[in-house]
Amino acid sequence: MIRPLPVMLAILLSLFVTSLTIGAAQVSLRAAGSDAWAALVLMESRLPRTLAVVLTGAALAVAGTVMQQIVRNKFVGPDTTGTSESAGLGLLLMTILAPDSPVWVRMLVASLTALAGSAAFILLIRRLPAREVMLVPVAGIILSGVIGAVVTFIAWRYDLVQYVGTWLAAGGSSGIIAGRYETLWVAGAAAIAAWFAADRFAILGLGDNVAKGLGLDPAPVMRLGLMVVSVVSALVVVTVGMIPFVGLVVPNIVSRIMGDDLRRSIPVVATAGAALVSACDIIGRLVIYPYEVPVGLIMGIVGSVIFLILLYRPTRPST
Amino acid sequence: MSQIAPTTRLIALLALLLAVVSALWVWQGLPDNGRAFILNLRLTKLVGLITVGAAVAVSTVLFQTVAANRVLTPSIMGFDALYMLMQTVLVIVLGTTAYVTLPASGKFLTEVGVLCALAILLFGTLLGKGARDIGRTILTGVILGILFRSADSFLGQLLDPDTFATVQSTQIASFNTIDADLLPWAVGISLAAIALAIRLGPQLDVLALGRNTAVPLGLRHSALVIGALALVGVLVSVSTALVGPVTFFGLIVAGLTHGLAGTARHRILLPVAALIAATILVAGQFLFERALGLGGTLAVVIEFAGGLFFIHLLLKGRVR
Amino acid sequence: MIQIRNVDFQIHGNPILHDISTSIPKGQLTALIGPNGAGKSTLLKLIARLEKLQSGSVRIDGLDLSATPTEKLALVMAVLSQHTHVSSRLRLCELVGFGRWPHHHGRPSAHDRAEITRALELFDLTALADRFLDEVSGGQAQRAFLAMTFAQATDWLLLDEPLNNLDMAHARALMRHLAGLVRDQGKSITVVVHEINYAAAWADHVIAMKDGRILAEGPPADVLTEPLLSRLYDVPVAVGTHQGRPLILHHV
Ligand SMILES: Nc1ncnc2c1ncn2[C@@H]1O[C@H](COP(=O)(O)OP(=O)(O)OP(=O)(O)O)[C@@H](O)[C@H]1O
Ligand SMILES: [Mg+2]
Numbered sequence: 001m002i003r004p005l006p007v008m009l010a011i012l013l014s015l016f017v018t019s020l021t022i023g024a025a026q027v028s029l030r031a032a033g034s035d036a037w038a039a040l041v042l043m044e045s046r047l048p049r050t051l052a053v054v055l056t057g058a059a060l061a062v063a064g065t066v067m068q069q070i071v072r073n074k075f076v077g078p079d080t081t082g083t084s085e086s087a088g089l090g091l092l093l094m095t096i097l098a099p100d101s102p103v104w105v106r107m108l109v110a111s112l113t114a115l116a117g118s119a120a121f122i123l124l125i126r127r128l129p130a131r132e133v134m135l136v137p138v139a140g141i142i143l144s145g146v147i148g149a150v151v152t153f154i155a156w157r158y159d160l161v162q163y164v165g166t167w168l169a170a171g172g173s174s175g176i177i178a179g180r181y182e183t184l185w186v187a188g189a190a191a192i193a194a195w196f197a198a199d200r201f202a203i204l205g206l207g208d209n210v211a212k213g214l215g216l217d218p219a220p221v222m223r224l225g226l227m228v229v230s231v232v233s234a235l236v237v238v239t240v241g242m243i244p245f246v247g248l249v250v251p252n253i254v255s256r257i258m259g260d261d262l263r264r265s266i267p268v269v270a271t272a273g274a275a276l277v278s279a280c281d282i283i284g285r286l287v288i289y290p291y292e293v294p295v296g297l298i299m300g301i302v303g304s305v306i307f308l309i310l311l312y313r314p315t316r317p318s319t
Numbered sequence: 320m321s322q323i324a325p326t327t328r329l330i331a332l333l334a335l336l337l338a339v340v341s342a343l344w345v346w347q348g349l350p351d352n353g354r355a356f357i358l359n360l361r362l363t364k365l366v367g368l369i370t371v372g373a374a375v376a377v378s379t380v381l382f383q384t385v386a387a388n389r390v391l392t393p394s395i396m397g398f399d400a401l402y403m404l405m406q407t408v409l410v411i412v413l414g415t416t417a418y419v420t421l422p423a424s425g426k427f428l429t430e431v432g433v434l435c436a437l438a439i440l441l442f443g444t445l446l447g448k449g450a451r452d453i454g455r456t457i458l459t460g461v462i463l464g465i466l467f468r469s470a471d472s473f474l475g476q477l478l479d480p481d482t483f484a485t486v487q488s489t490q491i492a493s494f495n496t497i498d499a500d501l502l503p504w505a506v507g508i509s510l511a512a513i514a515l516a517i518r519l520g521p522q523l524d525v526l527a528l529g530r531n532t533a534v535p536l537g538l539r540h541s542a543l544v545i546g547a548l549a550l551v552g553v554l555v556s557v558s559t560a561l562v563g564p565v566t567f568f569g570l571i572v573a574g575l576t577h578g579l580a581g582t583a584r585h586r587i588l589l590p591v592a593a594l595i596a597a598t599i600l601v602a603g604q605f606l607f608e609r610a611l612g613l614g615g616t617l618a619v620v621i622e623f624a625g626g627l628f629f630i631h632l633l634l635k636g637r638v639r
Numbered sequence: 640m641i642q643i644r645n646v647d648f649q650i651h652g653n654p655i656l657h658d659i660s661t662s663i664p665k666g667q668l669t670a671l672i673g674p675n676g677a678g679k680s681t682l683l684k685l686i687a688r689l690e691k692l693q694s695g696s697v698r699i700d701g702l703d704l705s706a707t708p709t710e711k712l713a714l715v716m717a718v719l720s721q722h723t724h725v726s727s728r729l730r731l732c733e734l735v736g737f738g739r740w741p742h743h744h745g746r747p748s749a750h751d752r753a754e755i756t757r758a759l760e761l762f763d764l765t766a767l768a769d770r771f772l773d774e775v776s777g778g779q780a781q782r783a784f785l786a787m788t789f790a791q792a793t794d795w796l797l798l799d800e801p802l803n804n805l806d807m808a809h810a811r812a813l814m815r816h817l818a819g820l821v822r823d824q825g826k827s828i829t830v831v832v833h834e835i836n837y838a839a840a841w842a843d844h845v846i847a848m849k850d851g852r853i854l855a856e857g858p859p860a861d862v863l864t865e866p867l868l869s870r871l872y873d874v875p876v877a878v879g880t881h882q883g884r885p886l887i888l889h890h891v
Contacts, residue, residue: 524737529726
């Protein structure tokens with residue numbers, strides 16, 4: 001039996017190093033110690049970008065797990081529940097109403113609107129007929145569409161369609177290049193908070209009644225979960241652009257392989273998410289070198305192919 | 320049976336409604352100068368809108384029947400994304416000049432044919448066995464949709480800007496720009512496909528029961544699945560070629576149809592769906608282009624309003 | 640008679656059925672019993688052509704399953720699956736109506752409508768006929784599916800766990816009714832049952848399956864014995880008699 005976490009960590013580390021060494025300028029890691037220019041390239045461009053990618057992937061994947069637990073449905077992710085679109089709406093409103101506000105204010109507002117969007121989703125699905133499990137993802141997709149339509153409509157009226165496109169179209173990746181990655185640490189922190197509350201989320205996933213029976217008040221756990229998901233989505237949309245798939249797919253794969261013991265699986269989910277997005281970023285930088293293909297696009301292709309393979313791999317004989 | 324009378328009334332009512340909005344569309348504010356020209360323009364667009372509406376509606380209802388599921392639609396399962404991907408591949412393979420100079424009809428018919436084949440191959444394997452694990456099937460569809468869309472944009476990035484512009488012009492949803500060259504073909508093909516679907520009505524009713532029930536009743540399940548998927552492929556090609564991808568419209572129309580029709584019989588469901596969709600499109604375009612002067616935004620507003628209405632239906636438990 | 644010859648079946652390379660050869664007698668009520676996962680549903684699905692035969696052959700009243708058109712088989716044999724999920728929003732009368740589809744293929748006659756009414760009455764559903772499938776209880780829905788199977792009016796009935804969701808009274812009524820159909824109308828009925836006393840009380844013939852093989856078959860008195868049932872379910876059971884039929888005590 002191979003242990004998933006060490007394997008994933010090893011993969012992530014090698015991807016991390018690879019990410020540092022590729023790019024338009026030839027820089028070797030060993031040279032960085034002696035060569036000031038190489039060190040500059042590394043510290044100012046490569047490292048921030050690589051960290052941004054790793055943080056994004058990890059945080060999105062964990063946010064997906066949390067979302068799936070609070071919704072109790074495997075087919076949702078932050079990008080299919082209206083959360084990302086809501087963040088985009090907040091950002092758009094700030095751009096129109098208060099264009100001079102500092103970045104952190106915009107992010108705060110985007111996080112708040114994302115929170116409102118996720119809360120709306122939860123309210124919505126709570127009122128769905130109980131047995132209709134498959135309607136939950138559909139409700140989320142529709143809600144995303146509705147909010148996305150509002151964003152597009154406003155953007156269209158204010159001639160900001162192109163601008164909005166950079167975050168909402170798959171993988172604008174503007175943030176990574178511009179190096180505004182520092183705020184992503186907050187997303188990383190939110191993911192770590194989720195890990196600390198892993199058991200609570202696991203119990204919440206069993207249903208409100210079970211949680212109450214075990215002496216856990218579901219409401220605060222739900223609120224914490226919503227905050228994690230919203231903060232992560234908002235920060236990622238604002239700095240990196242929308243990256244599809246990670247939050248939906250990585251938790252599903254990990255859960256199929258190692259089950260839903262969240263305390264054990266969240267670290268694996270985080271590393272797997274980070275590794276997946278890193279790999280896609282690297283591919284995006286190499287495929288039409290020296291030009292770049294946005295990471296969200298590569299993510300869409302690579303992620304979906306891997307996922308389909310996993311989904312349809314023949315089940316092993318049980319004996 | 321007892322519900323025939325109310326359903327015929329519903330169909331008559333919807334047809335009347337469509338006739339009224341169509342008349343309004345054609346004659347409202349018709350200027351004296353260049354009457355014939357404007358009339359021609361408006362008629363073309365009217366026919367285009369009705370065709371697209373009917374094609375989207377019928378393909379969605381058919382697809383939900385094949386999948387024996389009320390939440391799957393061709394666009395959720397990546398059908399229109401597949402069409403766009405195929406178009407981009409075609410441009411790359413043929414080269415821009417060849418693609419542009421190709422006669423519209425030949426190009427269109429090729430695309431329809433290829434999409435049909437792909438649809439049968441892909442979704443036939445996915446749904447033909449009656450989708451044991453429906454969750455897995457939906458997930459697969461969503462994933463395929465993302466895959467096709469990403470692959471399409473990816474190829475777009477590899478193209479030079481000129482070619483990219485050629486491709487992109489066909490791939491943004493807009494009811495404003497309907498390709499008049501394609502229209503006769505689109506109308507003919509979709510009429511044939513819809514007529515065939517209505518003919519298959521009683522069989523489709525049995526298909527909707529799910530494989531476990533339909534096969535013992537003596538239905539030729541796989542053959543019908545393939546046939547229905549081919550029709551879906553044709554109709555999705557028509558609507559996507561005319562106006563581009565319209566993601567939620569089909570879901571909304573199918574939801575409305577099942578909510579309003581109060582029957583599961585396809586001889587009624589299919590015409591009702593087509594009429595509802597056509598009416599929404601014509602009325603919507605009228606409102607936006609003439610009353611509000613926002614001709615380009617109907618697609619966006621349909622997503623919005625239709626989405627809200629669908630959520631309302633979900634909450635009332637009427638969509639299944 | 641349904642003759643099953645050398646049927647093997649695998650799913651993803653896992654063997655599910657091993658070289659099954661048996662026959663289901665005509666004009667009798669046959670009970671198919673065995674623990675969960677024994678392969679009962681799989682065998683029934685193969686006979687019902689819901690799964691394709693991988694090897695061996697099945698003949699129903701002399702009709703070779705793989706050579707007979709499916710429309711024709713639908714007039715010979717009606718099947719109720721263990722898992723029925725209908726996404727259409729149907730009224731009970733409409734669902735039951737589909738049982739007549741093999742006879743009219745879309746153009747119901749007065750006779751078909753009469754049969755639907757009869758099937759609804761038979762299953763106590765007349766009052767619920769205009770309700771939607773998702774507005775009735777699990778047992779009522781199960782009865783609607785049974786009524787649909789009956790409306791098909793075939794010589795053969797294959798029912799996979801028809802007692803699912805039924806209360807004691809309706810379960811007993813169904814078994815009585817099945818036995819009556821066999822006795823009075825010469826129908827041949829195969830049911831998968833888990834409550835073994837129903838098999839003991841009503842079946843003419845019992846087939847016991849375990850791990851994809853047939854462990855025993857024959858009249859209830861021969862099959863439903865202490866050693867065999869203990870072996871079949873891996874739990875100790877006591878077998879007594881009640882009104883001349885075996886009574887199996889297994890709940891303590
Ligand atoms: N789709 C499938 N994929 C993999 N294995 C399957 C599938 N369907 C059935 N099996 C396996 O085949 C075996 C027989 O299943 P089957 O449904 O025939 O059992 P059964 O006797 O009807 O049981 P039950 O009483 O629980 O209905 C089981 O071990 C089951 O796990
Ligand atoms: Mg079974």
